[in-house]
Amino acid sequence: MNIYVLLKKTFDTEEQINVSNAEIVDDGAEYIINPYDEYAIEEAIVQRDTHGGEVTVVTIGDGKSEKQLRTALAMGADQAVLINTEDDLEDGDQYTTVKILEKFFEDKDVDLILAGNVAIDEASGQVGPRLAETIGIPYVTTITSLAIEGDIVTIEKDVEGDVEIIETSLPLLVTCQQGLNEPRYPSLPGIMKAKKKPLAEMEIDDLNIEEEDVKAKTKVIEIFLLEEKAAGRVLEGELDGQVKELVSLLRNEQKII
């Protein structure tokens, strides 16, 4: 089975966000694999171990993206592809990303593509379903279970807390939701092996893409932070008095209960 995982690197969730000149400051920020993409990598490895085949991890990124790809290889992916757009593209949006991936997948024989449900930075959740539509395969988003038996794929999908049981078939794209699995940590032998696993790097030229073909349809004109909220009040006195005061504040001052 040919399994592909779409990976994005994101700021570590511990990072505070700093903004200067209406842009995010990324000096010295720690990057991680987008946490939802970790579920995708784990699931890809589990499915490969069950059904055979190969797991290829694909990212669109820059020179710093190799670290996350090596981590995915150390977890157990077989090979990785970095489409480095650092020198060619200034701005891009989900349209740009999908146009590039469409070209990448043009000559690929795909059984299963896994992606995170959203990336925790931009959080649009568009790339997976857009790509599936573009390359003409069905998709299921926010999955929490995936079982492939012969031609039949049975999926549990999280729908705002309810669970839909969905039946479909390969080829297929899924986006992964928390609860799907417990992503493994790379083992020491895994990390050693990952150094020798194939990691192909290409640029958009190699995919016969001109900058104009992938020009974004949307543009970010500013990034800003909200003003810090003023510190609130910690209530004082006897506990039952505090509770009475709280209810009174919520009812009479805030008028929300």
Place this chain on the structure above:
Amino acid sequence: MSKLLVIAEGRDGILRNVSFEAVAVAKKIDADAEIVGVVLGKEDLEEQAQELIRYGADRVIVVQHEKMKAYTSDGYGQAVLAVINDESPDGIVMGHTSIGKDLTPKLASKLDTGLISDVVAVEHNSGDVEFIRPIYSGKAFERKIITDGITFVTVRPNNIPPLDRDTTRNGEISTRKVEIKDIRTIVKDVVRKASKGVDLSEANIVIAGGRGVKSEEGFNTVHELAEVLGAAVGASRGACDAGYCDYSLQIGQTGKVVTPDLYIAVGISGAIQHLAGMSNSKVIVAINKDPEANIFGIADYGIVGDLFEVIPLLIEELKALRSTVKA
């Protein structure tokens, strides 16, 4: 005059509030636009269409089909695309819900357009319509514009108030017959797990429990308080990881992002990842026995104390209040 399409969304036979909020967003994009609502489903949709008009749609297109009993991207996609092809709108607005998130990228791909997801505010600046959306789960915000093609956005529930409901408004309701061909993903069953139908992302009040509840039984305290307030229940990652509740309740940078009018954090310390998911709530109450807990830094009101003492007192007080209000 521009024409904006609002794709409405029903649940259990009535339109979700976010559909009316989407109409309000369309009005914010262009106050003079003709707002054309689309309602879809298997059952009789006349009342939903009327309701959308009462909330500001100028006319509504009803698409009914046997194959739209359950939402599938293929079924709804074919139906909505048929309407888009008829109408050639200048813009499309839909709720950023489970269905909205699933359907709109497909439509954007088909239409070869951009899409700005999860919008929380619309502003006009030197001729541009600017859309504001949270990034990094609300740690920051970005201001975006559409540079090419039609305006296509999804709207975060519970952020932009709907227009006033006006029962005297009238508008044309038309029916569009569609042919729905193959559906490649079949919904076999739906297992209802969401708590009492109060959806986290749309709830006015959210009560969330953390590690401090100590056990699955302890988490019931959170449910009891939620029931008294008619609130949705959420949780911190700590509570989910410890198995006190289902992951579908998780609020934070992984998990859901909520912005209710009132957020009560019970036994939650307030890790930065959790704060990212709830810090834009309008009023935040923290109940925690550790006075040093981070959560107090962003809470409007805090009670330092054992949640197993505080919550029963709070429930008692709220019940007393309810009975005086009723009397």
